[in-house]
Amino acid sequence: MPTIRFRLNGSDTAIDAASDQTLLAALRGTLGLTGSHFGCGANECGACYVMVDGHALASCDMPLWSMAGKEVTTVEGLGTPEHPHPLQRAFIAEQAMQCGYCVPGILISAAALLQRRPSPTETEIREALDRNLCRCGSQNRMVRAVLRAASEMAAP
Amino acid sequence: MSTSPPAPQLPPSLAANPGLSSWVKFTPDGRVAISPGKVEIGQGIVTALAQIAADELDVDIGRIAMIRASTPASPNEGVTSGSLSIQQSGRALRQVCAEVRRLFLAAASERLGVEASTLDVDDGTMSGPGNVRTSYWELASEVSLDCSATAEAVAKPAAARRVAGQSIQRIDIPDKVFARPRFIHNTPLANMLHGRVLRPEVSDAKLVALDEAATRAVGGFVAIVRDGSFAGVVSETEDGAEAALKALRKGATWSAGETLPDEDDLAAFLKGQPVETRVIDTKTAAAPKQVARTIRRQYTRPYIAHASIAPSCAMAQWEGNLVHVWTHSQGVYMLRADLAIVLKLPVESITVEHMEGAGCYGHNAADDVALDAVLLARAAGGRPVRVQWSRHDEMSLAPFGAAMAVEIEADLDAHSEIVGWRHAIWSNGHTARPGRAAQPALLAATELARPYPRLISSDPPVANGGGSDRNSVPLYDLPAWTIETHRLLTMPIRTSALRTLGAQGNVFAIESMFDEIASILGEDPVQFRLRHLRDERAKDVIRAVAARAKWKLEKKAGIGYGLGFARYKSTGAYCAAIAEIEGEEDIRVKRLTLAVDVGEAINPDGVINQIEGGAIQATSWVLKERVRFDRTRITSTSWTDYPILTFSEAPAVDVEVIERPDIAPVGAGEAAHGPVTAAIANAVFDCLGIRVRDLPITRERLIAAMELAS
Numbered sequence: 001m002p003t004i005r006f007r008l009n010g011s012d013t014a015i016d017a018a019s020d021q022t023l024l025a026a027l028r029g030t031l032g033l034t035g036s037h038f039g040c041g042a043n044e045c046g047a048c049y050v051m052v053d054g055h056a057l058a059s060c061d062m063p064l065w066s067m068a069g070k071e072v073t074t075v076e077g078l079g080t081p082e083h084p085h086p087l088q089r090a091f092i093a094e095q096a097m098q099c100g101y102c103v104p105g106i107l108i109s110a111a112a113l114l115q116r117r118p119s120p121t122e123t124e125i126r127e128a129l130d131r132n133l134c135r136c137g138s139q140n141r142m143v144r145a146v147l148r149a150a151s152e153m154a155a156p
Numbered sequence: 157m158s159t160s161p162p163a164p165q166l167p168p169s170l171a172a173n174p175g176l177s178s179w180v181k182f183t184p185d186g187r188v189a190i191s192p193g194k195v196e197i198g199q200g201i202v203t204a205l206a207q208i209a210a211d212e213l214d215v216d217i218g219r220i221a222m223i224r225a226s227t228p229a230s231p232n233e234g235v236t237s238g239s240l241s242i243q244q245s246g247r248a249l250r251q252v253c254a255e256v257r258r259l260f261l262a263a264a265s266e267r268l269g270v271e272a273s274t275l276d277v278d279d280g281t282m283s284g285p286g287n288v289r290t291s292y293w294e295l296a297s298e299v300s301l302d303c304s305a306t307a308e309a310v311a312k313p314a315a316a317r318r319v320a321g322q323s324i325q326r327i328d329i330p331d332k333v334f335a336r337p338r339f340i341h342n343t344p345l346a347n348m349l350h351g352r353v354l355r356p357e358v359s360d361a362k363l364v365a366l367d368e369a370a371t372r373a374v375g376g377f378v379a380i381v382r383d384g385s386f387a388g389v390v391s392e393t394e395d396g397a398e399a400a401l402k403a404l405r406k407g408a409t410w411s412a413g414e415t416l417p418d419e420d421d422l423a424a425f426l427k428g429q430p431v432e433t434r435v436i437d438t439k440t441a442a443a444p445k446q447v448a449r450t451i452r453r454q455y456t457r458p459y460i461a462h463a464s465i466a467p468s469c470a471m472a473q474w475e476g477n478l479v480h481v482w483t484h485s486q487g488v489y490m491l492r493a494d495l496a497i498v499l500k501l502p503v504e505s506i507t508v509e510h511m512e513g514a515g516c517y518g519h520n521a522a523d524d525v526a527l528d529a530v531l532l533a534r535a536a537g538g539r540p541v542r543v544q545w546s547r548h549d550e551m552s553l554a555p556f557g558a559a560m561a562v563e564i565e566a567d568l569d570a571h572s573e574i575v576g577w578r579h580a581i582w583s584n585g586h587t588a589r590p591g592r593a594a595q596p597a598l599l600a601a602t603e604l605a606r607p608y609p610r611l612i613s614s615d616p617p618v619a620n621g622g623g624s625d626r627n628s629v630p631l632y633d634l635p636a637w638t639i640e641t642h643r644l645l646t647m648p649i650r651t652s653a654l655r656t657l658g659a660q661g662n663v664f665a666i667e668s669m670f671d672e673i674a675s676i677l678g679e680d681p682v683q684f685r686l687r688h689l690r691d692e693r694a695k696d697v698i699r700a701v702a703a704r705a706k707w708k709l710e711k712k713a714g715i716g717y718g719l720g721f722a723r724y725k726s727t728g729a730y731c732a733a734i735a736e737i738e739g740e741e742d743i744r745v746k747r748l749t750l751a752v753d754v755g756e757a758i759n760p761d762g763v764i765n766q767i768e769g770g771a772i773q774a775t776s777w778v779l780k781e782r783v784r785f786d787r788t789r790i791t792s793t794s795w796t797d798y799p800i801l802t803f804s805e806a807p808a809v810d811v812e813v814i815e816r817p818d819i820a821p822v823g824a825g826e827a828a829h830g831p832v833t834a835a836i837a838n839a840v841f842d843c844l845g846i847r848v849r850d851l852p853i854t855r856e857r858l859i860a861a862m863e864l865a866s
Contacts (some may be wrong), residue, residue, distance in 0.1 A: 003677030017832045018395070020394060025394065025395050028394075029393065029394060029395070033335075034335070034337055034341070034342035034344075035342075037339075037341065037342075037466065037467055038341070038466075038467065038544070039463075039466060039547070040794065040795060041468070041546070042546040042547065042794060042795075043545060044547075044794060044795040044796060045465060045547075045795055047465060049207070075335045075337075076335050076502065079334070080334065081330065081334055082733055084333075084334070086331045088334060091329070091335055092325065092330060095325060095326060095329060095636045095761055095765060097198070097329065097332060098199065098200070098331075098515055098765065098766075098769050099196040099197065099198025099462075099465070099513075099514045099515035100198065100329065100332030100512075101198075101339060101465045101466045101514035101515070102329070102465050102514075103332055104331065104335055107333070115332070123804075124708075124806040125803075126802075126803040127803075127804060129803040130803050130804050132803070133465060133795060133800060133802070134465070134803075135463060135464060135514070135515055135517070135773070135800065136198055136465075136515045136769045136773070137768060137769030137770065137771065137772030137773040137776075137801075137806070138765070138768070138769055138772075139772060139801075139803045139806040140768060140772070140806060140809055142763070142803075143803065149397050
């Protein structure tokens with residue numbers, strides 16, 4: 001089994017993996033990081049999104065070997081209760097979910113958006129989240145949360 | 157003979173589970189453990205129930221620990237459904253906590269030597285004259301809660317509540333934002349194995365032969381379980397289970413399945429089946445008026461998928477003849493009852509414990525996958541087995557919300573006033589939940605070598621809100637009507653409870669017809685509805701939504717406005733919705749304005765969240781959703797084939813909650829779907845001048861309706 005080395009949530013990581021193992025399976029299985037969720041296995045719902053070199057990408061159909069040398073951030077790497085990411089604070093403040101199963105992927109998409117575009121318009125936020133599905137109908141709350149986080153991050 | 161005053165009544169959920177200790181415990185760590193029988197499905201119920209308990213006990217909400225439902229420890233509150241959790245569990249818990257507080261105040265009074273009426277309770281500490289004090293926790297060893305509720309304690313009046321009625325933050329949200337394991341999907345058990353179940357592509361095909369050789373050679377292989385057409389694999393790893401399933405699929409030979417209906421002519425299918433007909437309600441005019449003409453219209457809705465964002469998941473572990481099941485089922489006791497039938501075990505041998513899943517919106521595959529896990533775990537040598545369904549199976553094998561055809565005939569007099577009304581429904585029943593019948597409702601039970609037949613969906617009684625007939629009796633004051641339902645006795649496409657049961661279809665039909673008649677009369681749709689209502693709370697939500705949406709805005713080309721109204725189940729929440737749509741080739745819902753009255757709103761932001769979510773989900777149903785199938789199989793098995801509303805397509809949603817703190821609370825989760833459906837359809841007419849009576853309102857349906865109109 002080849003060893004794949006990459007940066008995961010700021011730490012050097014090396015794991016042995018079967019050639020066809022997906023990034024999501026490695027995260028949830030070998031690495032025990034269950035924050036990224038399985039939703040469809042076909043890059044259609046966004047529940048498994050992780051940030052790879054600044055881009056929000058599906059991990060459910062991403063071969064692990066393709067991560068070699070990349071910088072990967074999962075929802076666990078965004079922030080902690082002690083040091084929350086502004087998006088995590090904003091999602092709590094706006095009560096931006098119902099069931100919350102889609103939330104890790106949406107936080108990742110929003111975090112990637114705010115990295116490349118710190119003050120997005122509402123339309124840009126919606127477009128950035130269009131590949132993430134939310135079945136409970138919490139879209140508007142989530143958009144408000146992203147706007148709140150953006151304005152907090154922009155504040156001096 | 158003297159008559160005594162009527163005994164005070166316990167709320168039904170408490171009468172069924174009267175033991176106080178099954179609901180409330182004071183734990184040595186200074187906390188209060190609250191055990192409701194209802195479960196969190198993303199609707200915020202555990203927070204609302206914690207608020208009720210904190211208020212009635214006078215403890216800080218931070219001290220409340222909400223215990224997940226499990227057999228046999230939790231009160232048996234049936235199923236978490238029907239927007240009844242606040243109504244049932246909330247009322248029971250409020251009474252329980254009032255009784256517990258009273259018992260403790262009596263004990264405190266005795267210990268401290270002061271009158272109970274002079275004691276104050278602040279965050280669980282009771283204090284009285286002379287600076288005497290004690291607490292729930294100090295007294296806990298002296299006050300036994302192993303007694304039954306008496307209905308003698310009286311809960312606080314609305315004005316004295318401090319926590320209920322506040323929009324406090326939900327207690328489950330921080331875990332979900334910081335990815336702390338809370339979902340069943342993220343909670344592996346020690347020494348756990350993984351299972352997958354093989355299911356046919358073709359509907360109801362039987363497993364004729366199974367070549368197992370290749371599967372046994374897959375890395376991590378533990379076992380194959382086969383019982384008739386039920387076949388599954390157990391593996392050391394999840395990847396191994398997936399690989400083994402792939403191999404098993406290659407080795408499987410299936411029989412032909414059953415024939416499915418023609419998806420393009422659902423009404424003909426629904427009306428052509430053997431049915432059980434019931435008259436739901438009739439009303440005869442005191443002085444029948446002359447009928448000048450009758451308008452007859454047919455409305456349909458398709459099968460709709462629950463399409464939970466998470467595939468269903470369960471874990472099970474055998475220890476001798478005892479089995480422990482972890483599940484996101486909406487009813488742990490009901491699932492247990494069905495498992496007992498299939499396993500031929502006494503219910504006492506089965507423990508069913510709830511863990512959170514994703515939003516389910518009704519009876520999805522949560523219960524099915526639990527039986528799958530139990531059957532596979534039998535081959536796991538005492539180790540726990542986790543089973544997770546595929547997206548494909550979730551979209552094709554879980555029960556769907558039933559398709560409906562609704563026919564309304566309205567008799568109009570010479571002035572086009574309604575003098576008669578006939579409403580007829582053709583539909584499968586709207587529930588086939590576990591735990592209610594003598595046979596199990598679980599998918600795998602129909603696949604075993606000695607199979608149970610597929611449980612044909614039935615309808616709950618009218619007193620419980622009905623099923624296909626839910627919301628079919630108009631709240632409007634009409635002089636005469638006949639409401640009847642024709643429940644299908646065949647069920648080639650598996651249906652069970654989906655949010656609102658039949659209410660979405662019935663409200664769509666009634667409110668579309670009302671809109672059409674208002675239009676014939678040239679009367680404003682708001683005024684037309686108000687004129688036919690006697691219930692002031694109903695009128696209030698319509699007036700409120702009209703004022704909030706600034707009804708009726710000036711007519712602009714390409715923009716339409718529509719109204720929809722219902723009182724959910726005729727006994728629940730009042731909700732009125734106004735849709736603003738933009739219509740060209742496709743319909744875009746730009747804004748939904750809603751007014752809602754749930755009586756006392758325990759958590760107003762929670763109510764708004766439910767209404768917003770319901771409104772957006774209903775928009776998704778109306779514009780996009782339709783289970784697709786050919787004559788042999790369900791074909792909408794992915795998000796590509798079963799698209800739902802995206803972020804860019806979600807309308808702005810503006811909600812007004814009419815506060816009524818003195819009126820007993822009801823749920824909000826299903827109030828919006830019917831009104832929003834009708835509001836969008838009526839806005840389409842306002843915009844384009846055409847009535848679309850078959851959901852979903854897609855480009856093809858618009859074209860078909862235009863052709864029909866021309």
